Amino acid sequence: MTTGVRRRMGVEERRQQLIGVALELFSRRSPDEVSIDEIASAAGISRPLVYHYFPGKLSLYEAALKRASEDLAGRFAEPHEGPLGARLLRVMRRFFDFVDEHGPGFAALMRGGPAVGSSATNALIDSVRQVAYEQILSHLDITEAPARLELVIRSWISLAESTALIWLDGRRIPRGELEVQLVHDFAALTAVSAAYDEEMTALVKRMVQDEPTDGPFADLAARLIALAG
Numbered sequence: 001m002t003t004g005v006r007r008r009m010g011v012e013e014r015r016q017q018l019i020g021v022a023l024e025l026f027s028r029r030s031p032d033e034v035s036i037d038e039i040a041s042a043a044g045i046s047r048p049l050v051y052h053y054f055p056g057k058l059s060l061y062e063a064a065l066k067r068a069s070e071d072l073a074g075r076f077a078e079p080h081e082g083p084l085g086a087r088l089l090r091v092m093r094r095f096f097d098f099v100d101e102h103g104p105g106f107a108a109l110m111r112g113g114p115a116v117g118s119s120a121t122n123a124l125i126d127s128v129r130q131v132a133y134e135q136i137l138s139h140l141d142i143t144e145a146p147a148r149l150e151l152v153i154r155s156w157i158s159l160a161e162s163t164a165l166i167w168l169d170g171r172r173i174p175r176g177e178l179e180v181q182l183v184h185d186f187a188a189l190t191a192v193s194a195a196y197d198e199e200m201t202a203l204v205k206r207m208v209q210d211e212p213t214d215g216p217f218a219d220l221a222a223r224l225i226a227l228a229g
Contacts, residue, residue: 011053014045014053015053015054015063017043018039018043018050018053018054018060019060019063019064019067020067021039021042021043022034022039022060022061022063022064023064023067023068023102023105024042025038025039025042026061026064026068026102026104026105026108027101027102027103027104027105028104029104030104030107030108031061031064031104031105031108032108035057036050036051036057036060039060062120062121062124064105065105065108065109065121065124066124068102068105068106068109069109069124069125069127069128071098072095072098072106072109072128073127073128073131073132075091075094075095075097075098076091076094076095076131076132076135076136077135078090078091078135078139080138080139083210083211083212083215083217084139084140084207084210084211084217085183085187085211085215085216085217085218086215086216087139088139088182088183088186088216089179089180089183089216091135092160092179092180092182092183093179095160095164096164096167096175096178096179099164099167099168100175103168106164106165106168107165107168109121109124109125109128110125110161110164110165111165129154129157132157133150133153133154133157136153136156136157137153140203140207142203146197146199146200148193148196148197148199148200149190149193149199149200149203151193152186152189152190152193152200155189156182156185156186156189159182159185160182163178163181163182180216180219183216183217184216184217184219184220184223187207187216187217187220188220190203190204190207191204
């Protein structure tokens with residue numbers, strides 16, 4: 001039999017609860033549309049108590065974005081096993097899992113939301129992009145990227161972001177097709193860069209030498225050959 005007595009949370013536990021509640025609400029609607037009253041109600045506490053733990057909505061918003069950014073950055077972690085194309089495809093699937101689960105929150109993270117101009121928010125976004133960049137470099141077994149490779153990887157990360165944001169607006173293209181297309185985009189960007197640089201040519205040859213005939217890179221080559229014919 002329950003007594004109906006609610007357990008009192010410690011300060012950090014309550015902060016983490018509020019961040020989780022805010023993230024859940026932000027995953028359904030834009031942070032601009034979520035009020036402190038809603039967050040307080042969902043957490044089962046009063047509005048003044050929310051302000052006891054966070055000075056205002058912006059600070060709670062930034063704390064929620066920090067947790068979301070750490071989650072998103074973790075989606076780029078991938079064991080260095082198997083062909084590169086398959087690894088990138090698994091990363092894109094996890095990336096779109098996050099986008100699918102946290103649509104409005106993802107859009108707010110990428111676009112700034114109510115924290116436009118906030119250096120803290122911009123730093124969070126940059127940290128996710130840097131983690132993604134370093135992860136891709138590690139899968140290519142490269143520590144210091146030459147200029148053209150850095151351009152390729154950072155351009156591809158931006159492309160993945162913009163593709164996800166456009167997809168959220170109506171979801172008019174099947175998600176699975178976009179995941180494969182983004183892996184193809186990475187291969188295509190690298191191949192185009194290789195046309196201008198011998199170092200990139202060597203990298204492309206190394207990328208494709210262990211790719212299976214049923215992998216995403218081979219699939220792209222087959223599609224291009226079919227177009228040429």
